[in-house]
Amino acid sequence: MFYRLSGIKHVSYAADRQLWPVPFDRYLVIAAVILGITAPFYLSPLYLGSYMLPWIIWATAALSLNLLMGWAGQIHLGFAAVMAIGAYSAIHLARAGVPFELALLLAGLLSALIGMIFGAAALRVKGLYLAVSTLAMQYMIDWIISHVPAISGGSQATLQTPVIRILGFPVDSDAGRYWVALAVCALVTIFMLNVKRTSFGRALVAVREKDFAAAIIGVNPFYYKLVAFWVSSFLGGVSGAVLAFCYYRAVTPEQFHLDVSIQAVAMVIVGGMGSILGSFFGAALVLLAPIVLNNFVGWFVAAIGLSLSPEVLALIPLILYGGLIVGFLLFEPLGLAKIYDNIRNYFLVWPFRHARR
Amino acid sequence: MEAAATSLECQGVVRKFGGLVALKDVSLSIAPGQIYGLVGPNGSGKTTLVNAVTGFYPPQQGRILFEGRDITGRKPHTVAKLGIARTFQNLALFRGMSVLDNIMMGRHIHMRPRALSTLLYWWWAQRDEIREREVVEEVIDFLQLQDVRSEPIETVPLGLQKRIELARALVAQPRLLILDEPMAGMNQEEKEYMARFILDAREERGLTVLLIEHHMDVVAAICDQMTVLCYGEKIAEGRPADALADQKVIEAYLGSRNRHAA
Ligand SMILES: Nc1ncnc2c1ncn2[C@@H]1O[C@H](COP(=O)(O)OP(=O)(O)OP(=O)(O)O)[C@@H](O)[C@H]1O
Ligand SMILES: [Mg+2]
DSSP, X not given: OOOOOTTOOXXXXXXXXXXXXXXXXXXXXXXXXXXXXXXXXXXXXXXXXXXXXXXXXXXXXXXXXXXXXXXXXXXXXXXXXXHHHHHHXXXXXXXXXXXXXHHHXXXXXXXXXXXXXXXXXXXXXXXXXXXXXXXXXXXHHHHHHHHOHHHHSSTTOOEEOOOEEETTEEEOSHHHHHHHHHHHHHHHHHHHHHHTTSHHHHXXXXXXXXXXXXXXXXXXXXXXXXXXXXXXHHHHHHHHXXXXXXXXXXXXXXXXXXXXXXXXXXXXXXXXXXXXXXXXXXXXXXXXXXXXXXXXXXXXXXXXXXXXXXXXXXXXXXXHHHHHHHHHHHHOTTHHHXXXXXXXXXXXXXXXXXXXX | OOOXXXXXEEEEEEEEETTEEEEEEEEEEEOTTOEEEEEOSTTSSHHHHHHHHTTSSOOSEEEEEETTEEOTTOOHHHHHHHTEEEOOSSOOOOTTSBHHHHHHHTTGGGXXXXXXXXXXXGGXXXXXXXXXHHHHHHHHHHTTOGGXXXXXXXXXXXXXXXXXXXXXXXXXXXXXXXXXXTTTTOOHHHHHHHHHHHHHXXXXXXXXEEEEOSOHXXXXXXXXXXXXXXXXXXXXXXXXXXXXXXXXXXXXXXXXXXXXXX
């Protein structure tokens, strides 16, 4: 078959640690990158703008959250608040004339700083209590944003994002904004891929798995959890800013409420904790599932001739969607990435079925 | 640096858990290069002593010195940098990582884990990884773990996992190695292997070893000095032949065996 491990020999430690040791995986990645870059040429503006673009940005956000949840093992129910800090600070900075690249960086830093302060407080507690304290962060940030006119621009206000300028050149086309989002996504993906093979990533996993064993080999558990909050919030802030600049092109507080946080957590869980590919799968499923379910429920109700009130109609997809997440937690806690992995593994050892693990 | 006169020294260590006194005024002194045995019936406080040394349960009284330096009450994550490594009685390997990554983790204090160097892997972290990999591969060869190197840790048999944990401790290049029942659950052949590794580790790396072990044949064979604990108290000390022949030690073990039988 196309996957073959036999005959692949590594003669250096660097080659042994390369990202995709199996050539076929490398071809897949190259194909995906080419498809990603050329998307504006073969996708209609509608598909590019309303499916591809949000998918890329949300995958970036899911990756950022996955660092915290999948690698460091800490739950965060206020990730939308982190993204909101990034979005609002980037917008204010850009309006004040700070170049976009720098605004993005500063937005990330501010999110990281605030995210880490909350993280430091939250890390004093564990498990369920951590979840509740991150939830508190969500509500506090929500409240601050909507009650401080200097940030939100007044109650019910919408702030328009200025035109993006990269190295001084304005980027004011759908394709341009898509490429900006794609570039950020690529950087975050590269970072996460490397996390899998550096001492930094290993230390996070070690603390997640056995904090006392990690401590005895010199890893300060609290420090690494904090760093996970810091980096995850930084990336989350950047993705929030990209979401505001490239997708919504405006910010309102509603874009970053609790439901959005839950959505981000769902992406990580459904996609697969600790899986990079999973974050892409998870973002796709969570973004697409409501649309598909909506259409399906509409069609189904019409087909069997039921007349339901619009409220009920709006609720059913949500219920199914909740069921989907519960289903994943029950039947495939390792998410879509695990399903993909099983299929890949099948081909990898084909025809020696007994060698599967 | 001139060699310190003692490696590890415990002076009057007391550790209580609520009303239970797990260590009562325990003192011992280990010379550099020794393999020092620590034995005693179940629940006699051996692991608690190690936890006191490595900072998990700092003693409420007494002092702990490492190479003449007071390390009482240090946080566990600062102990590795001093040159102390340990293994755990119940395996404490990291699931979700390969055998190699588990052992690489042991190099943590020698590496520079940074988020930024991770992003710039090819220009920054890779050099670090490869340099440390060489040290790790040496230990993998030494402990004959080549075949399982890239297996996920969960799939490796238990006896091997003990050896992997030893590897993780060894790659840190400690001067004092504390082994908490490294041979528990091993068959005779695996035990002999492990004993050989411990002797070789001392020979080749000039290690001092504090060995907790229930297998008295092993202790008698490879330890230079030993201490026997019973109910948190030191009841005998000296060369294995003498200490194990001590009347109190025989009684302690017979007593505990009788209790088990009852
Ligand atoms: N964290 C703890 N909290 C309360 N009691 C503890 C704790 N750790 C140990 N003890 C108690 O201290 C005593 C000594 O335990 P320890 O684990 O040191 O014994 P041990 O000599 O290592 O025994 P074993 O041979 O079974 O490993 C036991 O009575 C144990 O129940
Ligand atoms: Mg013990």
